[in-house]
Amino acid sequence: MKKIASTLLLGCLFVVGTANAQSPQEGAPDVLVKNVTLEVVELIAKDKEIQSGNRAKLIELIEARVLPHFNFSAMTALAMGQSWNKASPEQKKRLTEEFRTLLVRTYASALAAYSDQRLEFRPLRAKPTDTDVTVNVRVIQSGAQPVPIDYNMEKTSSGWKVYDVMVGGVSLVANYRTEFNNAVREVGIDGLIKSLQTKNRSLAAPAAEKK
Amino acid sequence: MRGARSTLIALGLAALAGCATTGEGDPRDPLEPLNRVVYRFNEGLDEAVATPVATAYRDVVPGPLRTYVRNFFGNIADLLIGANNILQGKPDDGLQDWVRFLFNSFFGVFGINDVASDMGFEKHNEDFGQTLGRWGLGDGPYLVLPLLGPSSLRDGAGTALDFYFDPLGDVRPVRLRNSAVALRLTGTRADLLDAGRLLEEAALDKYVFLRDAYLQRRRSLVYDGRPPREPREDEKQDRPQREENEAAPAEKQGAAAAVNVVAGSSVNTSGPSENEKNR
Numbered sequence: 001m002k003k004i005a006s007t008l009l010l011g012c013l014f015v016v017g018t019a020n021a022q023s024p025q026e027g028a029p030d031v032l033v034k035n036v037t038l039e040v041v042e043l044i045a046k047d048k049e050i051q052s053g054n055r056a057k058l059i060e061l062i063e064a065r066v067l068p069h070f071n072f073s074a075m076t077a078l079a080m081g082q083s084w085n086k087a088s089p090e091q092k093k094r095l096t097e098e099f100r101t102l103l104v105r106t107y108a109s110a111l112a113a114y115s116d117q118r119l120e121f122r123p124l125r126a127k128p129t130d131t132d133v134t135v136n137v138r139v140i141q142s143g144a145q146p147v148p149i150d151y152n153m154e155k156t157s158s159g160w161k162v163y164d165v166m167v168g169g170v171s172l173v174a175n176y177r178t179e180f181n182n183a184v185r186e187v188g189i190d191g192l193i194k195s196l197q198t199k200n201r202s203l204a205a206p207a208a209e210k211k
Numbered sequence: 212m213r214g215a216r217s218t219l220i221a222l223g224l225a226a227l228a229g230c231a232t233t234g235e236g237d238p239r240d241p242l243e244p245l246n247r248v249v250y251r252f253n254e255g256l257d258e259a260v261a262t263p264v265a266t267a268y269r270d271v272v273p274g275p276l277r278t279y280v281r282n283f284f285g286n287i288a289d290l291l292i293g294a295n296n297i298l299q300g301k302p303d304d305g306l307q308d309w310v311r312f313l314f315n316s317f318f319g320v321f322g323i324n325d326v327a328s329d330m331g332f333e334k335h336n337e338d339f340g341q342t343l344g345r346w347g348l349g350d351g352p353y354l355v356l357p358l359l360g361p362s363s364l365r366d367g368a369g370t371a372l373d374f375y376f377d378p379l380g381d382v383r384p385v386r387l388r389n390s391a392v393a394l395r396l397t398g399t400r401a402d403l404l405d406a407g408r409l410l411e412e413a414a415l416d417k418y419v420f421l422r423d424a425y426l427q428r429r430r431s432l433v434y435d436g437r438p439p440r441e442p443r444e445d446e447k448q449d450r451p452q453r454e455e456n457e458a459a460p461a462e463k464q465g466a467a468a469a470v471n472v473v474a475g476s477s478v479n480t481s482g483p484s485e486n487e488k489n490r
Contacts (some may be wrong), residue, residue, distance in 0.1 A: 113408075148436055169428055196415070
């Protein structure tokens, strides 16, 4: 009985804690995207080590600032499509971990390529009751059509989480679906996990050298 | 020369289309085995020639100068972009492209400065492949064209038209035209260097990753960034879990449309979505 009470109390504390951490303004998904993006861009611009190509430090920054706003198990489930239900809980966990690592490295490369393009944050047009929205950002570059970056976000108990990113109309998650399904058909789920691991290791090697 | 080139492309397309299809595989890519051969050939050539040249260009030519080059060719391209917008039934957008051309040619000094964008006349992305798509033509089989890379039967035909009407094609003497085309290619490839590295890092199978990205991208471009929802028939069973969230597509689509209408300029969606329903 005592145990239940203390668990409840802990639960309440946790809820209060997260409620406090999230100021009302930051609650809106478009404000969240804007704040996080501007913060990360500024941190990168200030950091000489990242500027000179320290990939490990950039990944650290992404892990700390960006990742908490992504729902990786939802992304992995979407990318796996029908194969997701065939995976065991353990396989799901490992798939999510490997996919997450791969996406973080890719994201780091994309950020490293970012130079001085202007960013335009579009106001969100959604009802306050919506729980699934798309936040539009555009990268403006001279002499070229602006590149839209759309974040598909879902409201969860721990705040808004990104479950897909579309760059120029190309959904990152959908783009992995064929690859993943081919791999599952040819080498099975464990085979896919293995090839993701191999891929991640090969990418980690050059990054470590630069350290 | 120009005629010869488009004939060559047309012949290539016909030959590819005539090839036998293979059993298992992606229905959008019946010519996958052949495409993979062409893909490997292109990749080899790209590694041996295009990437080194583009890298040298990026390392040697200062950033602002590269922007001038990009703007200069982008300005010329606006002429055909405008024509395509008009062919797609978007006269406002088409006129905007031509206004861009006039402004940038005069106030932007032969187009090397994109002053029109700063004034709010945004650049568009159109070509004949998109126009054919807008008119209701599907992609057709995915194709990897020699030298040109990812395409489709529809976009390959579009590219032939793009080449045929390319204003640079009329530049004489021929040597100057060839230099201009080479510079444009180099600049374009240099802009894609980072994307190439990303592809290298992100993909398990680069061929598949690039193909799917190409088809998604073209679909988005045909509908000017606002494609209707994909028909879910064949995909229904391969969307587990999330189905609850996807359960109200109509409502979501409505919301998305509202966002788009507010966010961007108005667009004629009725034609293509009609089309989509009939598919």
